[in-house]
Amino acid sequence: MPARDKVKTPVQHLSAQKLFERFSLESRNRSIEKILKTQKDLPKVSREKLELIRALKPPFKRFHGTKVPLPWFPFWLWRTQCSDKFGYLTPKAVRTATKLPFNATTRSLLQQLGHFMADPARAAGNDSTIPAGYTYFGQFVDHDITLDIASNLDAEQEATAINNMRSPSLDLDNVYGSGPALHPYLYLFPNSGPPTAIKMLLGTNQNMGGGGPGSAGGSGPMGTPTNSDVPRMPGTNTAVIGDPRNDENLIISQFQHAMLKLHNQIVDALLAAGFTGDVFLQAKRTVTWNYQWAVVHDFLKRVCGATRVDTALASVTAAPNSAFAMPVEFAVAAYRFGHSMVRDFYWINQAQIQASLADVFAFNRNPLLPVFSNWVVDFNAFFDTGFAAAVHNKAKKIDSTLAPGLDTLPGFTGLMAMLATRNLLRGAALGLPSGQGVAGHFGVAPLTAAQLKQGLSAEETALLDSAGGVLLTKTPLWYYVLREAAVLHNGDQLGPVGGRIVAETFVRILKRDPDSFLNAATPFTPSLPSATPGNFTVADLLNVARVTVP
Numbered sequence: 218m219p220a221r222d223k224v225k226t227p228v229q230h231l232s233a234q235k236l237f238e239r240f241s242l243e244s245r246n247r248s249i250e251k252i253l254k255t256q257k258d259l260p261k262v263s264r265e266k267l268e269l270i271r272a273l274k275p276p277f278k279r280f281h282g283t284k285v286p287l288p289w290f291p292f293w294l295w296r297t298q299c300s301d302k303f304g305y306l307t308p309k310a311v312r313t314a315t316k317l318p319f320n321a322t323t324r325s326l327l328q329q330l331g332h333f334m335a336d337p338a339r340a341a342g343n344d345s346t347i348p349a350g351y352t353y354f355g356q357f358v359d360h361d362i363t364l365d366i367a368s369n370l371d372a373e374q375e376a377t378a379i380n381n382m383r384s385p386s387l388d389l390d391n392v393y394g395s396g397p398a399l400h401p402y403l404y405l406f407p408n409s410g411p412p413t414a415i416k417m418l419l420g421t422n423q424n425m426g427g428g429g430p431g432s433a434g435g436s437g438p439m440g441t442p443t444n445s446d447v448p449r450m451p452g453t454n455t456a457v458i459g460d461p462r463n464d465e466n467l468i469i470s471q472f473q474h475a476m477l478k479l480h481n482q483i484v485d486a487l488l489a490a491g492f493t494g495d496v497f498l499q500a501k502r503t504v505t506w507n508y509q510w511a512v513v514h515d516f517l518k519r520v521c522g523a524t525r526v527d528t529a530l531a532s533v534t535a536a537p538n539s540a541f542a543m544p545v546e547f548a549v550a551a552y553r554f555g556h557s558m559v560r561d562f563y564w565i566n567q568a569q570i571q572a573s574l575a576d577v578f579a580f581n582r583n584p585l586l587p588v589f590s591n592w593v594v595d596f597n598a599f600f601d602t603g604f605a606a607a608v609h610n611k612a613k614k615i616d617s618t619l620a621p622g623l624d625t626l627p628g629f630t631g632l633m634a635m636l637a638t639r640n641l642l643r644g645a646a647l648g649l650p651s652g653q654g655v656a657g658h659f660g661v662a663p664l665t666a667a668q669l670k671q672g673l674s675a676e677e678t679a680l681l682d683s684a685g686g687v688l689l690t691k692t693p694l695w696y697y698v699l700r701e702a703a704v705l706h707n708g709d710q711l712g713p714v715g716g717r718i719v720a721e722t723f724v725r726i727l728k729r730d731p732d733s734f735l736n737a738a739t740p741f742t743p744s745l746p747s748a749t750p751g752n753f754t755v756a757d758l759l760n761v762a763r764v765t766v767p
């Protein structure tokens with residue numbers, strides 16, 4: 218018989234006896250044994266991961282902060298040479314000499330400190346001068362560039378072995394995914410007109426009455442929003458967006474929806490202007506470059522200080538396409554400064570004037586989905602948009618006090634529900650240098666023990682003094698960055714260590730990206746309408762997206 222014909226006999230041609238043999242309990246068990254043998258090739262799932270995977274299931278269905286087995290992702294994202302990795306910006310010698318030892322004593326100290334930072338029994342943190350919307354813009358930007366789904370809180374690890382599952386460039390892959398060809402379910406393809414006029418899909422709200430911005434310049438009655446949500450799967454309400462973390466809370470989810478509308482507004486404007494090129498590409502580039510400009514010249518200048526950003530722009534060199542590993546000094550410490558800016562309560566709109574952080578988590582979760590029309594965010598209360606709002610929410614000061622709601626993260630239990638503790642333990646497990654170590658590396662005077670303790674309660678001071686004061690000599694980098702901001706800038710801006718890590722990392726990210734606005738063939742200045750000609754802010758972005766008017 219020719220080899221080609223030696224295919225398995227089709228089931229319908231088997232005799233009853235053969236069929237019985239093929240599908241008997243015995244043969245099924247033999248197959249299972251064979252399958253189980255192949256299990257040896259797969260890594261064991263740690264207890265931490267098993268606990269976290271629970272968060273992916275109903276009723277929570279949340280991915281944020283969840284560590285899952287790497288092989289759940291495509292091979293090219295986690296195993297090939299070209300996968301993006303995490304790394305360090307400080308030399309090994311600095312880390313070895315200054316990192317906090319990873320042992321039972323320090324782990325216990327960090328757990329106490331983390332829990333204390335968000336303890337509801339301590340006084341609530343004070344307001345900073347930064348509009349509260351920048352907290353969630355900061356979170357959105359984080360979700361554009363970093364995602365660790367594999368590191369482990371129980372054992373020391375080298376960051377260089379861990380993959381960064383997001384492209385480390387400000388390319389808005391959290392909005393566009395891998396584009397209309399690979400991720401068509403994110404997009405609305407036109408039925409008529411230029412075929413490249415591809416828009417982002419939007420969701421629909423549950424009609425619960427007025428919400429969102431007010432009319433008549435912001436202070437008038439609200440409308441009833443109908444399409445102010447991200448798209449969601451029918452039935453489950455899972456957000457259909459480029460990064461599931463952008464549905465982690467109501468405010469970031471609403472910001473994601475604003476970005477979708479921004480793209481759509483620009484598509485409309487290009488069509489109205491009779492643009493004849495590739496409308497999708499032109500709209501995407503316009504959104505991306507103006508967003509990148511706002512990251513550098515609005516967000517970073519606010520949180521790092523304008524001089525620090527200008528110095529980084531002038532001093533950091535990185536050739537386009539040069540090698541890069543996302544530094545954990547940034548991703549696991551300095552850039553987590555935003556966790557301390559989260560408020561306990563927000564004025565969401567004229568109908569929701571005292572929403573707790575628990576509400577902010579609840580009102581984009583089942584059963585309160587799709588987002589209720591009366592919970593649509595009035596961004597005029599979160600950014601200086603030029604439109605009136607009864608309240609302008611300010612971010613909390615960048616300091617060592619966190620909102621208590623961050624000690625009981627929804628969907629998690631025990632240690633995993635405590636954000637500050639996770640940040641501190643993750644930093645220690647990855648062998649981060651101490652704050653003093655990075656200060657020395659940068660050639661700046663480290664904070665003294667007295668400065669680290671300045672203005673703190675007797676309880677927090679006692680914790681820092683315990684165990685021979687190791688937290689004062691080898692201060693965890695995240696905690697150091699927060700204390701530095703509090704002591705040197707009254708919590709309104711990062712200090713010399715935190716600000717430099719953050720500003721330099723972003724500038725490097727943009728300079729090495731051949732497609733960024735910094736590498737435009739002709740020098741780029743913002744092309745979208747703005748309050749100040751030649752500049753472009755996050756508030757301008759929201760105005761262009763038309764989410765600041767009903």
Ligand code: HEM
Nearest residue numbers: 281282352355356359363364365548552553555556639643
């Ligand atoms: C309500 C607001 C927020 C919540 C609930 C939240 C929650 C979390 C959680 C659970 C993690 C994983 C922690 C771990 O196990 O190591 C995380 C990571 C992180 N967060 Fe936040 N976060 C919030 C806001 C922010 C803000 C405002 C920023 C910065 C401005 C930020 C920056 C980061 C960064 C850089 C990471 C590491 C991401 C990675 O590489 O995987 N977060 N956050």
